[in-house]
Amino acid sequence: MIGVGAAGAAVGATTAETSPVGADAFGRAPSPNRQGWRTLELGHLDPAAERPFWVALAQVPGVGPVGFARLLHRYGSARAAWAAGAELLAELPRVTGEATTALRRLRREGPSAVLARVERATRLAGGEVLTVLDAAYPRSLSEIDPRPPVLFVAGSRDAFDAPGVAVVGTRRATGYGRACAADLGDELARAGVTVISGLALGIDGEAHAAAVAAGGRSIGVLPSPLDRIYPPRHRELARRMLACGGALVSELATGQSIGRPDFARRNRIIAGLARAVVVVEAPDRSGALLTAAAAVDYGRDLHAVPGPIDAVASSGCNRLIADHLASLVTSPAALLHAIGASAGRRPVSVASLSEAEGLVLGGLLRRSGSIEEMIGRTGLRTGVLASALTLLEARGLVDNYGGATFHPTLAARRIGTVPDRAR
Amino acid sequence: MGDRHLHRSISRHGRLRVEVLPVLAETLSASILGVDGVPVRVEVDVAFGLPALTIVGLAGSQVQEARERVRSALRNSGFEVPARRITVNLAPADLPKDGTGYDLAIAVGILAASGQLPRHDRLSVTALVGELALDGALRPVAGTMALAAAVRDAGVPEMIVPGASVGEAATAGVRAYGAATLGQAIRHLAGVEMMVAGAAALPASLPQGAAGPDLAEVDGQQVARRALEIAVAGHHNLALCGPPGIGKTLLLRCAAGLLPPLEDDEAVAVSRIYSVAGLLDRRAPLVRARPFRAPHHTISTQALVGGGPRVRPGEASLGHRGVLMLDETLQFRADALDALREPLESGSVTIARVEGALSLPARFTLLAAFNPCPCGWRGSHGRACTCEDAAARRYMARLSGPLRDRIDLWVTMAEPERRTAGSASRSRHPEASPVVAARVAAAWRRQLDRQGRANAELPAPQFDERHGFAAPLLELLTRRGRRFGLSPRRMHRTARVARTVADLEGESTVNALHLDEALRYRAAALP
Numbered sequence: 027m028i029g030v031g032a033a034g035a036a037v038g039a040t041t042a043e044t045s046p047v048g049a050d051a052f053g054r055a056p057s058p059n060r061q062g063w064r065t066l067e068l069g070h071l072d073p074a075a076e077r078p079f080w081v082a083l084a085q086v087p088g089v090g091p092v093g094f095a096r097l098l099h100r101y102g103s104a105r106a107a108w109a110a111g112a113e114l115l116a117e118l119p120r121v122t123g124e125a126t127t128a129l130r131r132l133r134r135e136g137p138s139a140v141l142a143r144v145e146r147a148t149r150l151a152g153g154e155v156l157t158v159l160d161a162a163y164p165r166s167l168s169e170i171d172p173r174p175p176v177l178f179v180a181g182s183r184d185a186f187d188a189p190g191v192a193v194v195g196t197r198r199a200t201g202y203g204r205a206c207a208a209d210l211g212d213e214l215a216r217a218g219v220t221v222i223s224g225l226a227l228g229i230d231g232e233a234h235a236a237a238v239a240a241g242g243r244s245i246g247v248l249p250s251p252l253d254r255i256y257p258p259r260h261r262e263l264a265r266r267m268l269a270c271g272g273a274l275v276s277e278l279a280t281g282q283s284i285g286r287p288d289f290a291r292r293n294r295i296i297a298g299l300a301r302a303v304v305v306v307e308a309p310d311r312s313g314a315l316l317t318a319a320a321a322v323d324y325g326r327d328l329h330a331v332p333g334p335i336d337a338v339a340s341s342g343c344n345r346l347i348a349d350h351l352a353s354l355v356t357s358p359a360a361l362l363h364a365i366g367a368s369a370g371r372r373p374v375s376v377a378s379l380s381e382a383e384g385l386v387l388g389g390l391l392r393r394s395g396s397i398e399e400m401i402g403r404t405g406l407r408t409g410v411l412a413s414a415l416t417l418l419e420a421r422g423l424v425d426n427y428g429g430a431t432f433h434p435t436l437a438a439r440r441i442g443t444v445p446d447r448a449r
Numbered sequence: 450m451g452d453r454h455l456h457r458s459i460s461r462h463g464r465l466r467v468e469v470l471p472v473l474a475e476t477l478s479a480s481i482l483g484v485d486g487v488p489v490r491v492e493v494d495v496a497f498g499l500p501a502l503t504i505v506g507l508a509g510s511q512v513q514e515a516r517e518r519v520r521s522a523l524r525n526s527g528f529e530v531p532a533r534r535i536t537v538n539l540a541p542a543d544l545p546k547d548g549t550g551y552d553l554a555i556a557v558g559i560l561a562a563s564g565q566l567p568r569h570d571r572l573s574v575t576a577l578v579g580e581l582a583l584d585g586a587l588r589p590v591a592g593t594m595a596l597a598a599a600v601r602d603a604g605v606p607e608m609i610v611p612g613a614s615v616g617e618a619a620t621a622g623v624r625a626y627g628a629a630t631l632g633q634a635i636r637h638l639a640g641v642e643m644m645v646a647g648a649a650a651l652p653a654s655l656p657q658g659a660a661g662p663d664l665a666e667v668d669g670q671q672v673a674r675r676a677l678e679i680a681v682a683g684h685h686n687l688a689l690c691g692p693p694g695i696g697k698t699l700l701l702r703c704a705a706g707l708l709p710p711l712e713d714d715e716a717v718a719v720s721r722i723y724s725v726a727g728l729l730d731r732r733a734p735l736v737r738a739r740p741f742r743a744p745h746h747t748i749s750t751q752a753l754v755g756g757g758p759r760v761r762p763g764e765a766s767l768g769h770r771g772v773l774m775l776d777e778t779l780q781f782r783a784d785a786l787d788a789l790r791e792p793l794e795s796g797s798v799t800i801a802r803v804e805g806a807l808s809l810p811a812r813f814t815l816l817a818a819f820n821p822c823p824c825g826w827r828g829s830h831g832r833a834c835t836c837e838d839a840a841a842r843r844y845m846a847r848l849s850g851p852l853r854d855r856i857d858l859w860v861t862m863a864e865p866e867r868r869t870a871g872s873a874s875r876s877r878h879p880e881a882s883p884v885v886a887a888r889v890a891a892a893w894r895r896q897l898d899r900q901g902r903a904n905a906e907l908p909a910p911q912f913d914e915r916h917g918f919a920a921p922l923l924e925l926l927t928r929r930g931r932r933f934g935l936s937p938r939r940m941h942r943t944a945r946v947a948r949t950v951a952d953l954e955g956e957s958t959v960n961a962l963h964l965d966e967a968l969r970y971r972a973a974a975l976p
Contacts, residue, residue, distance in 0.1 A: 060488065151460065170966075198827075198834065200828065200830075302702070309820050309833060310833075334563075334830075336829065336830070336831050337830055337831070338832060338833040339831070358719030396672075397671065397672045398669060398670070398671055398863075398865065401671050407608055408671045408674075408675040409671060409675060409950065409954075409962075409966050410962070411964075412672065412675070412965070412966045412969035412970070413961075413962045413963070413964075413966035413968075414965070414967045414970065415969060416929075416965035416966065416968040417961075417965050419933075420928075420929055420932050420933070420965075420968075426861075428861070428973045429863070430691075430828075430862065430863035431647075431860060431863070432860045
């Protein structure tokens, strides 16, 4: 669990140092990188012959998406790079002793044995191995730079063909953020849009869960290997996502350990897979801002849900909007319109509420609030208000997400009219 | 051995004087075990041999020092310490004894055994308790009320205690005589100069203690106020969770001014505990105000639940029939918090000793207040929490599951948001403590009239029509419990809270609204 916080800190630091969001504010087109993937010619490579070398090379620590492109530039193919032996490490920006040892071990094992081993382990975890050269490699990812050379994918392949929108945000979500994430996840799923996120606690989890609950497709990009769902608390959610025709994506082979950079790389894959990215709630130093920066890099549409200007949890979102990097999400319907999707059908639901309950729910639908605020707004006694909220909660119409503020749930929003005898 | 019974001395007139000497004497005293008294017989034997004063019978160091105090006090009161081999046995000999209360009984025993106290008939009907000063003055000892109760239960009608303790002893139901000095006690026992029995402390006439701040000082926080009222009225455990500086502590301190006075039987039980702890006001030895204890979070486990080589009641017992307020609950030592599980469930603390287990009463209402994370700002609107997720989770986990399960009312407090500051909830005049205290007192009266105990102590089998629980309501409780994932214990606790809500509304039957309100204050899930 410590890893989460540490990764969060690292992500924040990266954002602060390089500040890609600010730096790219006037030039969305990524700077041409002669060593990058865009300038590579890969059409002549034979996917089947290259496959063992791609998978084996990707197993070497330090050979990431950037390093892999450099090797291809230098040697022309993975097979040629592999033949160069330990020399290839000289091409990489940072080489550790660990990389040297690992490369020696992998070479002793042989590329085809490595491929067989990795494929077997991935199959056991319910997934398959895809390289950039494979036809099944997600098309949206084959446009981005840097590009993960090898991906581990579980679930439905055509999940990647349908248009997808990434819904991301902080792990320390407030009730407001959670309610918004659930609302967006639900609307997108019912409109037939794939919801893409990082399966993290907080916003990510809410968006996935809402999409799955609406019977929609959802792609989770893991910071961990497929056989070790992270965070473990979302194992059941991941299972349901697969059952709903969704997919799980990881850059790590089974058995590899998770490090800090994996969280950052995960965020770039999320942006790469999506057609548009929505940041629901993010404080100033949030990993979600890294996804936003990647979205800008890759030329994806960026949207952000605004928060009150004094809300710490929304300061990152507000800044994206203020810097004209993200467009402001006024409602789920407006977002659907912006990405060119049309709203799905609303399931019909009927609720019979008492006068006090109607008053309370009506008030919350206009604006979420704590019991304290609702006392002022409805004029009801504390006890009456408290019991009305419990009844509404028992019916699944409001939720406080463990905090003091109550929010109407999706089910409540679907109720067409609420008896409003307040005014 | 035949001449052992004869005391030979040369009279002033040069004649050999021989008198019969009662070599063995027995006086009555009492010892403290936990918060109860145990009668103790003090046997004194004066025999020929090298002059010595030996005290046996598992006597601790304080009792051993009685030798020096008794010697000096006897001499300075004009008596003589016989230059013999004096053996003092404190029976039952297997009960460990400590304290200074045996001094008087030992001194009187020595006088009786050495023939300096001509009449012994009162010794069998009078218990003796008191510490001796070197000049023969009597000093009060802790626990006199419990000692007197034990003496009364053992069928001993009279008791001589230090003058200051006479009210305390008389309250326990013995004929108590307050003696200022050893000499005065001896004159009474010898029938030379009888003392007048002291009067028991009068119930009810005593003023309340410091009642804490007034609720009128608390701005807003309607939910927490309401939960506090329910907690105090039905003796339910309350937890307030929220960022620093929003008035958690102030609110909990207000509880002191809302508590109804102790009932008569409660007052006696509480006073005994305070007597043993040496905290009783001797001028007003019957505690009438419901205890309000607020130990600091650095307190040791022993000081919190009681114990130690000489078992002393801890804060949990001092809060018996009252309130134990733990401000910054999560800063308390983990083992100290853990030790509260037992009293929270059973209303007593069991202290295991080599000699056997000891039970101290500790049925308190727990009022807890804590921040949601180490820095305090987690989930707060306007300030960023600087804690690692794992650290925050570990922090909340300090409140262990079993302890969390025993919290009946849980309120997550938030600072008022900017847009509501100064709006309706604030401009209302907050109710003052006396108004709330009157509602609490009425609800308390209803509980006593109906079941003779607090709602929090209502056993689950009594959730029936007679106690205002109709079958449909219990069905609703089961339904809600399933919906919110509550354990049977939590459901029972919720039902008790609902009973109190109904009592505060003055209703004899618990309805769905009461139940739903009670459910509103259920514990939040771990983050």
